[in-house]
Amino acid sequence: xxxxxxxxxxxxxxxxxSLRFDERNEAWRRFxxxxxxxxxxxxxxxxxxxxxxxxxxAGRVGERLTLxxxxxxxxxxxxxxxxxxxxxPVEVRAVEVVRRGESEGADPDEAYVRGSILDIHAWVRxxxxxxxxxxxxxxxxxxxxxxxxxxxLNTEPEHTHEVTGS
Ligand SMILES: [Zn+2]
Ligand SMILES: [Zn+2]
Numbered sequence: 024x025x026x027x028x029x030x031x032x033x034x035x036x037x038x039x040x041s042l043r044f045d046e047r048n049e050a051w052r053r054f055x056x057x058x059x060x061x062x063x064x065x066x067x068x069x070x071x072x073x074x075x076x077x078x079x080x081a082g083r084v085g086e087r088l089t090l091x092x093x094x095x096x097x098x099x100x101x102x103x104x105x106x107x108x109x110x111x112p113v114e115v116r117a118v119e120v121v122r123r124g125e126s127e128g129a130d131p132d133e134a135y136v137r138g139s140i141l142d143i144h145a146w147v148r149x150x151x152x153x154x155x156x157x158x159x160x161x162x163x164x165x166x167x168x169x170x171x172x173x174x175x176l177n178t179e180p181e182h183t184h185e186v187t188g189s
């Protein structure tokens with residue numbers, strides 16, 4: 024789909040009743056969603072560009088609406104070993120089932136659709152948080168910091184300390 028109409032404003036909430044379904048009862052939208060920097064376990068994270076380019080597809084069967092979102096993003100946060108910024112590309116995809124304008128079978132904290140309004144901002148934020156890897160590494164071979172003085176061993180591979188005392 025080249026040259027689709029661009030929507031430059033960031034979308035926070037989306038009325039699912041505004042979806043226009045085709046003859047197969049499917050609809051498709053794409054829009055940018057802002058992702059604010061956040062702190063997890065005391066460490067700061069963000070998404071490169073500050074937003075994701077989200078694709079939303081919807082399928083309708085009777086009163087049941089299945090929403091699928093997908094996006095790719097580059098997560099940034101401190102490397103577990105050297106504390107420099109690590110960048111981790113992620114592909115995210117998630118599904119929400121909606122019946123009569125309400126998220127179905129979700130725990131209330133994870134009901135992203137209420138009264139036909141999709142809280143796309145909260146959904147994306149939660150998906151980003153759950154996409155964070157267990158270990159954030161700037162590279163697989165990161166050498167980390169010197170345990171004695173904290174020097175970055177990636178930039179100073181020859182770094183050593185004289186062993187004193189004889
Ligand atoms: Zn590192
Ligand atoms: Zn050192």
